[in-house]
Amino acid sequence: MIQNVIKLESVDVYQQKHLVLSNVSLNINKGEFAYLIGSTGSGKSSLLKVLYADLHIEQGSGWVAGYDLKAIKDKDVPYLRRKLGIVFQDFQLLTDRTVEQNLQFVLKATGWKDEKAMQSRILESLDNVGMRTKLKKYTHELSGGEQQRIVIARALLNHPEIILADEPTGNLDPEISAEILALLKKISESGTSVLMATHDYHIINKFPQRIIKCQDGKVIDNAVLSL
Numbered sequence: 438m439i440q441n442v443i444k445l446e447s448v449d450v451y452q453q454k455h456l457v458l459s460n461v462s463l464n465i466n467k468g469e470f471a472y473l474i475g476s477t478g479s480g481k482s483s484l485l486k487v488l489y490a491d492l493h494i495e496q497g498s499g500w501v502a503g504y505d506l507k508a509i510k511d512k513d514v515p516y517l518r519r520k521l522g523i524v525f526q527d528f529q530l531l532t533d534r535t536v537e538q539n540l541q542f543v544l545k546a547t548g549w550k551d552e553k554a555m556q557s558r559i560l561e562s563l564d565n566v567g568m569r570t571k572l573k574k575y576t577h578e579l580s581g582g583e584q585q586r587i588v589i590a591r592a593l594l595n596h597p598e599i600i601l602a603d604e605p606t607g608n609l610d611p612e613i614s615a616e617i618l619a620l621l622k623k624i625s626e627s628g629t630s631v632l633m634a635t636h637d638y639h640i641i642n643k644f645p646q647r648i649i650k651c652q653d654g655k656v657i658d659n660a661v662l663s664l
């Protein structure tokens with residue numbers, strides 16, 4: 438059975454009164470990996486905001502991880518976000534804490550209480566990204582690529598159905614970017630969908646996947662990269 442973890446039908450995306458994207462229809466299946474591209478101001482962040490219920494849908498319908506975006510109540514938004522692993526540049530690690538403390542912080546904030554269960558989940562998430570040995574390191578002691586892996590481990594903590602990543606390779610050199618991409622692909626192959634906004638055409642060429650493009654107020658699915 439094909440399972441849509443993201444489904445938008447004829448959605449209009451507004452920022453204030455400004456129509457950013459019109460008539461967006463989009464399905465993303467369980468375990469799928471897709472890039473989200475488009476020039477600056479084309480609407481990528483706005484589309485992501487719709488998906489994590491930061492922008493309300495006025496026209497059309499949308500479902501993410503089983504939540505109806507039009508009907509969702511404010512009190513349920515945190516539960517939707519728990520099903521989303523968010524890897525954004527402006528969602529950085531706390532630098533005055535260790536990797537372990539950073540991950541504990543998120544678990545406690547999302548309702549975990551049992552210390553043993555937290556410890557084992559933290560180690561599993563770090564194993565997924567090859568960073569178990571960094572448990573006791575302060576995040577400022579890690580390289581940019583290592584920090585991004587920890588951000589991904591943090592996003593995985595609550596077994597999300599979807600990873601939403603905004604420019605996850607933005608500040609990394611090409612070799613480390615390729616490692617992060619390979620990691621995100623591996624995560625998608627294990628069943629967590631990944632939607633990744635990027636300007637990094639080098640990465641897209643190296644790891645070709647479905648491309649969703651924001652352009653001229655529309656979303657074009659299966660777009661071709663034009664250089």
Ligand SMILES: Nc1ncnc2c1ncn2[C@@H]1O[C@H](COP(=O)(O)OP(=O)(O)OP(=O)(O)O)[C@@H](O)[C@H]1O
Nearest residue numbers: 452453455457475476477478479480481482483484
């Ligand atoms: N809070 C806001 N209030 C009003 N307009 C906004 C707001 N945020 C974004 N916009 C407008 O919405 C449009 C789309 O912006 P958005 O941030 O989604 O683009 P983007 O494709 O993510 O760009 P970038 O690649 O630069 O991050 C732009 O015209 C922008 O000016």
